[in-house]
Amino acid sequence: MELSPAEATKALRLIPLGGLGEFGLNAMVLECEGELLLLDAGVLFPTAEMPGVDSIVPDFEYLAERRERVRAVLLTHGHEDHIGSLAYALAAAPAPVYGSRLTLGFARRRLQERGVKAELRTLRPGEPVEIGPFRVHPIRVAHSVLDSLALAIETPAGVVLASGDFKLDPQAPPAERTDLETLSHWGDRGVLALLSDSTNVEVAGVTPGEDALVPAFEEVLARTRGRVLVSCFATSIARIELVAGLAARDGRPVAFLGRRMVDNAETAQDLGLLRLPGVTRLLPGSLGDAGASRALVFVSGSQGEPLSALSTVALGEHRDLAAGPGDTVVLSARAIPGNERGVSRLISKLFRLGCDVVHPATALVHVSGHGSRDDLVELLRRTRPRYLVPVHGEYRMLAQHARLAAQAGLPADRVLLAEDGDVLAIGPSGARREERVAAGRVLLDRGGASEIEDLVVRDRRHLSSEGIVVPIVVLDRQTGQLESPPEIVTRGIVDSDEAQQLAEEAGRLLTGAIDARPVEERLDAELTRERVRDELRRFYKRRTQRRPMVIPVVMEV
Ligand SMILES: [Zn+2]
Numbered sequence: 205m206e207l208s209p210a211e212a213t214k215a216l217r218l219i220p221l222g223g224l225g226e227f228g229l230n231a232m233v234l235e236c237e238g239e240l241l242l243l244d245a246g247v248l249f250p251t252a253e254m255p256g257v258d259s260i261v262p263d264f265e266y267l268a269e270r271r272e273r274v275r276a277v278l279l280t281h282g283h284e285d286h287i288g289s290l291a292y293a294l295a296a297a298p299a300p301v302y303g304s305r306l307t308l309g310f311a312r313r314r315l316q317e318r319g320v321k322a323e324l325r326t327l328r329p330g331e332p333v334e335i336g337p338f339r340v341h342p343i344r345v346a347h348s349v350l351d352s353l354a355l356a357i358e359t360p361a362g363v364v365l366a367s368g369d370f371k372l373d374p375q376a377p378p379a380e381r382t383d384l385e386t387l388s389h390w391g392d393r394g395v396l397a398l399l400s401d402s403t404n405v406e407v408a409g410v411t412p413g414e415d416a417l418v419p420a421f422e423e424v425l426a427r428t429r430g431r432v433l434v435s436c437f438a439t440s441i442a443r444i445e446l447v448a449g450l451a452a453r454d455g456r457p458v459a460f461l462g463r464r465m466v467d468n469a470e471t472a473q474d475l476g477l478l479r480l481p482g483v484t485r486l487l488p489g490s491l492g493d494a495g496a497s498r499a500l501v502f503v504s505g506s507q508g509e510p511l512s513a514l515s516t517v518a519l520g521e522h523r524d525l526a527a528g529p530g531d532t533v534v535l536s537a538r539a540i541p542g543n544e545r546g547v548s549r550l551i552s553k554l555f556r557l558g559c560d561v562v563h564p565a566t567a568l569v570h571v572s573g574h575g576s577r578d579d580l581v582e583l584l585r586r587t588r589p590r591y592l593v594p595v596h597g598e599y600r601m602l603a604q605h606a607r608l609a610a611q612a613g614l615p616a617d618r619v620l621l622a623e624d625g626d627v628l629a630i631g632p633s634g635a636r637r638e639e640r641v642a643a644g645r646v647l648l649d650r651g652g653a654s655e656i657e658d659l660v661v662r663d664r665r666h667l668s669s670e671g672i673v674v675p676i677v678v679l680d681r682q683t684g685q686l687e688s689p690p691e692i693v694t695r696g697i698v699d700s701d702e703a704q705q706l707a708e709e710a711g712r713l714l715t716g717a718i719d720a721r722p723v724e725e726r727l728d729a730e731l732t733r734e735r736v737r738d739e740l741r742r743f744y745k746r747r748t749q750r751r752p753m754v755i756p757v758v759m760e761v
């Protein structure tokens with residue numbers, strides 16, 4: 205299975221910069237004859253272990269170093285984990301961006317927010333486009349956001365078929381259904397490499413379609429005398445349309461609350477992808493009116509994001525909507541790994557307000573957008589690839605996808621397990637792994653304005669678990685003697701009574717240590733600072749078994 209040197213120069217190279225080893229951050233480079241395509245440019249959502257980190261984007265260094273040869277960014281669909289880092293990818297390597305109408309509609313707003321200009325080119329299923337040595341064929345797939353695509357990419361080395369995020373959902377309306385015939389057609393023509401979504405590889409069977417949600421929503425509408433608040437991903441346009449239709453049948457007016465929800469609904473309506481016939485729309489400002497007492501409100505913030513509309517409602521602080529007894533909140537989304545605790549707290553707050561809360565653990569109010577094991581096998585069976593590259597997931601999902609493929613009859617040496625930064629070279633007679641390239645994560649502050657060093661995050665984590673000690677020491681500039689007893693401020697170490705006692709004790713200890721300094725140290729503020737730090741570190745470690753961060757302030761007057 206080795207590549208000859210002649211073949212290696214003409215081989216297709218797949219270089220994942222993100223998404224292989226984590227959920228999110230999807231970004232895969234395809235390289236052939238020195239020309240590059242970037243497939244998706246997503247973000248990763250930070251977990252509670254990364255205080256103050258707002259979003260995480262892939263390190264696009266590899267693209268930046270080859271910016272002249274990047275021909276295009278191809279977007280499979282409009283989820284944040286596929287389009288959220290587009291502005292950063294384009295900053296590294298400006299290139300035209302290709303995607304479906306809705307995907308580009310969402311992407312355009314993100315780019316405008318960041319003040320980034322880009323050429324956006326629309327992909328339509330069945331209409332191939334030429335990009336350098338590549339020919340890209342968009343294929344309709346069903347997913348939780350409308351207008352999602354798989355892409356069959358003809359390269360000089362062979363066809364790469366990227367599934368995007370998909371499920372089969374044969375019950376979906378024809379315009380939203382996965383185009384199985386075209387996928388089979390590519391199988392007949394020959395697929396060199398299939399890049400297939402691994403998200404739900406641990407789930408048996410087939411993923412149900414959106415229509416599976418109807419009974420649970422009907423039940424909630426029937427028994428709720430007040431308002432129904434529905435929180436789903438703001439990109440779940442098909443679900444919004446489905447639920448709004450049920451609300452209209454139940455005689456309920458409909459409103460949208462939260463910036464993303466309002467923006468996305470507007471984008472989808474403009475494109476004719478969100479149809480609300482017979483639906484009475486209310487503006488958020490009129491949700492307090494008598495006529496709105498039975499409204500159904502789509503609210504953003506299903507992940508418990510602290511500043512979202514739903515979190516604000518849960519705190520009882522939303523300007524337009526005070527939820528309470530008689531109202532039902534439906535969380536129509538699963539918690540993204542890492543968000544579980546935040547979502548759990550959110551649910552408790554809503555119950556405390558007197559609301560009823562229905563969520564995926566208590567009723568069928570959410571279906572996944574990702575294919576389960578049987579869907580994945582079906583895609584393999586139809587496309588019959590020479591190689592399978594499991595993408596999109598933590599390593600355990602990628603590895604299980606490899607096993608699933610083996611059970612389905614694909615020889616083990618034809619599954620290529622890779623992680624971010626690996627380089628897979630694939631030619632007609634074999635595949636090999638080449639030397640790894642730079643790949644990693646860039647952590648961004650609020651609003652993506654600045655990068656945060658890993659060190660900063662480490663500091664924040666340290667502060668949150670160990671606390672902080674700030675001793676304030678005032679010295680006489682002439683003599684180097686203490687002007688007054690040191691003051692010690694601590695936070696987050698022990699409870700306040702004990703902290704006070706400890707601080708006093710530490711103050712006495714410091715006074716002794718400072719008075720006892722050797723002469724040559726007395727006029728050196730830097731050495732004094734270090735001594736103070738060492739003394740206090742030792743003291744707090746001994747007395748509290750913690751290692752607080754000690755930040756001495758030494759002033760000379
Ligand atoms: Zn998706």
Ligand SMILES: [Zn+2]
Binds near residue numbers: 286
């Ligand atoms: Zn995804």
